[in-house]
Amino acid sequence: MFDSLTERLTGVFSRLRGKGKLSEKDVNEGLREIRLALLEADVNYKVVKDLIARIRARAIGEEVLESLTPAQQLIKIVRDELTTLMGKEQAGLRLDRRPAVIMLVGLQGSGKTTTAAKLALLLKKKGHTPGLVAADVYRPAAIDQLVALGKSLGIPVASFPDLTPPRIAARAREWGEENLYDVIILDTAGRLQIDEEMMRELEEIAKAVPPDEILLVADAMTGQEAVNIAAEFHNRLNITGVILTKLDGDARGGAALSIRAVTGAPIKFVGVGEKVDELEPFHPDRMATRILGMGDVLTLIEQAEAKLDQKKAEALATRIRKNRFTLQDFLEQLEEMRKLGPFSQILDKLPGMSKLKGAPEVDEAEIDRALAIIRSMTLEERLNPSIIGGSRKRRIARGSGTKVRDVNRVLARFNDAKRALKFVGKKHMGKGRFPVDFFGEPS
Numbered sequence: 001m002f003d004s005l006t007e008r009l010t011g012v013f014s015r016l017r018g019k020g021k022l023s024e025k026d027v028n029e030g031l032r033e034i035r036l037a038l039l040e041a042d043v044n045y046k047v048v049k050d051l052i053a054r055i056r057a058r059a060i061g062e063e064v065l066e067s068l069t070p071a072q073q074l075i076k077i078v079r080d081e082l083t084t085l086m087g088k089e090q091a092g093l094r095l096d097r098r099p100a101v102i103m104l105v106g107l108q109g110s111g112k113t114t115t116a117a118k119l120a121l122l123l124k125k126k127g128h129t130p131g132l133v134a135a136d137v138y139r140p141a142a143i144d145q146l147v148a149l150g151k152s153l154g155i156p157v158a159s160f161p162d163l164t165p166p167r168i169a170a171r172a173r174e175w176g177e178e179n180l181y182d183v184i185i186l187d188t189a190g191r192l193q194i195d196e197e198m199m200r201e202l203e204e205i206a207k208a209v210p211p212d213e214i215l216l217v218a219d220a221m222t223g224q225e226a227v228n229i230a231a232e233f234h235n236r237l238n239i240t241g242v243i244l245t246k247l248d249g250d251a252r253g254g255a256a257l258s259i260r261a262v263t264g265a266p267i268k269f270v271g272v273g274e275k276v277d278e279l280e281p282f283h284p285d286r287m288a289t290r291i292l293g294m295g296d297v298l299t300l301i302e303q304a305e306a307k308l309d310q311k312k313a314e315a316l317a318t319r320i321r322k323n324r325f326t327l328q329d330f331l332e333q334l335e336e337m338r339k340l341g342p343f344s345q346i347l348d349k350l351p352g353m354s355k356l357k358g359a360p361e362v363d364e365a366e367i368d369r370a371l372a373i374i375r376s377m378t379l380e381e382r383l384n385p386s387i388i389g390g391s392r393k394r395r396i397a398r399g400s401g402t403k404v405r406d407v408n409r410v411l412a413r414f415n416d417a418k419r420a421l422k423f424v425g426k427k428h429m430g431k432g433r434f435p436v437d438f439f440g441e442p443s
């Protein structure tokens with residue numbers, strides 16, 4: 001579902017993440033790529049424009065640039081805005097009356113009849129007693145199709161071939177009352193295109209019942225066409241929601257992302273296959289997360305675990321156990337951790353941390369300074385800090401834009417950490433466990 005959009009967005013974010021700190025130019029470049037990806041996914045032009053404007057405003061307002069994990073902040077903003085775009089909360093069905101009537105409308109081939117059966121099955125599984133009514137009297141095959149589906153699911157189907165569609169609708173409610181069905185799903189006739197006759201008939205049906213829900217069934221594969229259709233149906237019928245079908249195909253995402261913003265009607269369900277159980281409630285937040293390629297759960301700990309290179313961590317652990325921990329290791333680990341986010345957030349979430357001493361206070365600026373200082377050292381100096389005398393310290397300070405006393409402090413911290421790790425290595429470190437409290441107060 002929406003594979004190429006997801007691929008493109010994932011690409012944008014991994015490029016941004018790779019940069020560490022972001023400049024305003026980086027953010028603008030990223031937003032430009034996101035914009036193109038959305039347009040290519042056939043998202044409505046105006047929807048994209050507004051969305052990007054909102055993301056940009058927040059990216060600047062929330063100081064993404066100054067944050068320590070700008071790419072992640074930006075992903076979060078994009079995810080939030082995509083969620084809002086699709087309606088924020090999951091929109092459920094309003095089924096207050098007995099029986100409640102759900103009227104399905106849409107063009108021919110959009111999936112109405114299939115969806116009527118799917119929806120009945122979903123409601124039945126939730127404890128409802130649904131009944132299906134065929135209000136498509138023009139094609140006998142349409143009635144047969146619904147009858148066959150109902151039979152296979154054990155759901156009653158009624159058709160009243162001698163009545164006009166508005167009369168069928170009124171009769172359908174009575175049929176439900178008589179049989180104590182609590183939800184009636186009306187499958188109406190569609191045309192290949194929107195035409196006046198169809199619209200007028202649907203309006204008459206809606207007047208005759210009137211339905212608790214008028215749901216437009218729209219084919220996601222048709223992209224912006226589905227959005228235009230939704231807007232027209234909404235104009236005439238005041239639809240209460242949309243069921244987007246065929247999301248299992250190579251739909252590009254345009255309809256899912258635009259329909260709500262363009263029409264104001266929320267997507268309530270999505271069809272994800274031809275089988276009768278392939279209808280799902282639509283969750284804007286989960287869909288946004290999915291579109292961004294972040295799976296269903298976005299938590300720091302998962303990111304941390306995914307990003308820490310286990311092999312490296314094990315090799316490091318071995319060196320620590322043997323007390324051969326160098327400034328080069330120190331640098332690599334700092335850089336590795338920098339990718340994860342603010343230390344204060346990750347410290348207590350990393351495996352093994354709870355076993356170490358109480359969560360230390362971390363000065364983020366100091367870590368940045370330490371990184372700059374170690375980067376200004378030669379490899380030889382990093383592997384053997386004892387050769388760093390006065391003139392080397394001055395050179396390193398100059399190179400990193402710091403003072404000699406800052407260099408001294410890093411070296412002292414490193415020695416503290418090394419001593420602490422020697423202790424930790426003997427006492428606590430299991431194989432492969434990742435030590436992260438270099439910046440704890442030396443014990």
Ligand SMILES: Nc1nc2c(ncn2[C@@H]2O[C@H](COP(=O)(O)OP(=O)(O)O)[C@@H](O)[C@H]2O)c(=O)[nH]1
Nearest residue numbers: 108109110111112113114245246271272273274
């Ligand atoms: N792949 C896929 N096919 C669907 C989905 N929903 C409906 N279809 C197919 O779309 C075609 C038209 O469906 P139908 O219910 O007859 O459409 P109607 O003319 O609106 O009643 C059928 O072949 C269905 O199997 C879906 O979510 N995924």
Ligand SMILES: [Mg+2]
Nearest residue numbers: 112113136142
């Ligand atoms: Mg049909």
